[in-house]
Amino acid sequence: MEQLKEAEQELFPIFSGIDTQVKHNLQRVLDAFRRYRVGTHHFAGVTGYGHDDLGRQTLDQVFAEIMGAEAAAVRVQFVSGTHAITCALFGCLRPGDEMLAVAGTPYDTLEEVIGLRGQGQGSLLEFGISYRQLDLTSEGKIDWEGLNTAITAKTRLVLIQRSCGYSWRSSLSISDIEQIVQSVKQQNPNTICFVDNCYGEFIETREPPAVGVDLIAGSLIKNPGGTIVQAGGYVAGREDLVEAATCRLTAPGIGSSGGATFDQNRILFQGLFLAPQMVGEAIKGTHLTSYIFHQLGYRVNPLPFEPRRDVIQAIELGSPNKLIAFCRAIQQYSPIGSYLEPVPAEMPGYESHLVMAGGTFIDGSTSEFSADGPLREPYIVFCQGGTHWTHIALALEAAIEAIAQV
Known part of the structure; x- marks a missing residue:
């Protein structure tokens, strides 16, 4: 909890800048809706x-x-x-x-x-x-x-x-x-x-x-x-x-x-109207995730204060057990299927076995908060999306505790 509070305070200026960008992108959407008289x-x-x-x-x-x-x-x-x-x-x-x-x-x-x-x-x-x-x-x-x-x-x-x-x-x-x-x-x-x-x-x-x-x-x-x-x-x-x-x-x-x-x-x-706002929340979540795990000593990509270029945050966990534990914690804090335990498995189109946490309202939606990774070295988990950064913060609490016990 203390780490999360510190992260929120340190990232406040970045969060404010993200809100400004959301406003700009929403303006683009509204301009197009008006031009074509959507009704x-x-x-x-x-x-x-x-x-x-x-x-x-x-x-x-x-x-x-x-x-x-x-x-x-x-x-x-x-x-x-x-x-x-x-x-x-x-x-x-x-x-x-x-x-x-x-x-x-x-x-x-x-x-x-x-x-x-x-x-x-x-x-x-x-x-x-x-x-x-x-x-x-x-x-x-x-x-x-x-x-x-x-x-x-x-x-x-x-x-x-x-x-x-x-x-x-x-x-x-x-x-x-x-x-x-x-x-x-x-x-x-x-x-x-x-x-x-x-x-x-x-x-x-x-x-x-x-x-x-x-x-x-x-x-x-x-x-x-x-x-x-x-x-x-x-x-x-x-x-x-x-x-x-x-x-x-x-x-x-x-x-x-x-x-x-x-x-x-x-x-x-x-x-499409909601997209700029949802992307903004996901970007906030990537900064928060990066900051906390960087403070914990893990390699992260991108780094906490680097500009974002997509809604993906990578964390090198270094072991298959930590990767599985992380995804299970995220699943437990998902709105759908919180009772399920992700296990590594084959997935069509992928070479390696994957472990996935995706308790989303839309099956496979990575604009909602999810986490997954291929079961191969160096055992990197990729976090994506998020409807609001506060949900991501709650899930991260559980994930930090889970990997600490591995």
Whole structure:
């Protein structure tokens, strides 16, 4: 309790700055809602093919403006952020093309999509799309010198993973992304700059399309769903590339014109309205978590007073028992399933066994407070999301006590 009180006092100026940023981002959302005259008539959904869904069409326009993009497609038919990213990749790439990842190894769930693991499931490599990656420097930074000569005539798309994922590196800022785009376009203006935007929405006051990114994709049960959207994902960016991605979601010739919203339009609009506030609370939680565990002597990423670039806070716990104990404590302080005990298990799309605490109202929602980590050295737990930082503070009390007993 004393450590938490100290942390709250030390972080008060940062919390105040986060509130100012929330206000700025909420202004962006309200401006878009006003411009497109969002009203209760946009809440009605359609059935069947989803033709002429006024609410869906308007939401796409609102979302595109908030993201600084030409177009967007916000769809409940996207199963996850990985699904939205996959549709974007298969929509943009053709046999003989090359994809270059510029921020080291991509997130675990993309490995089978690319073809780095598994076989026979229709990966990019199986369709004749080659893959290269630009490894990070020994300090875990972008290899800027290598990037400046990495693009060739064959490089159709550059994959930029904004969040650190399950790696111990700094997530990318909008300025970092802008610098990557400038380097790529100077070498080959036709190369598509694509950002995996998961966990990054509303962290700063601009989104990647505002700095020249051609296409982004993400999940609605992360930041932009405001903790209440029940499923889905999005793509946003250049109009032709958005359409190409939605042609992979539906079918060529249908693209973005199909997909019933199943009476979800009100929740999709309301979640987007709530998103800046929910992201702000999650960011406060990352600062609080980082401060406390840094004081306890653990390695943390990012450090307590560093600017945030996503809603993920990593703590290197150093042992599998501490990782499991931490997640069990978080589960006990979750609103749903507090009586459950997380155990390491396989999960589709991941190579390592995972232990997960996720007592959330929306299954798998990482915009609500959750914690997980792969059961591999050095046993890092990744905390994400949070509807209000005070809930995170309560859960951290339990987590500190739990790992102290291991």
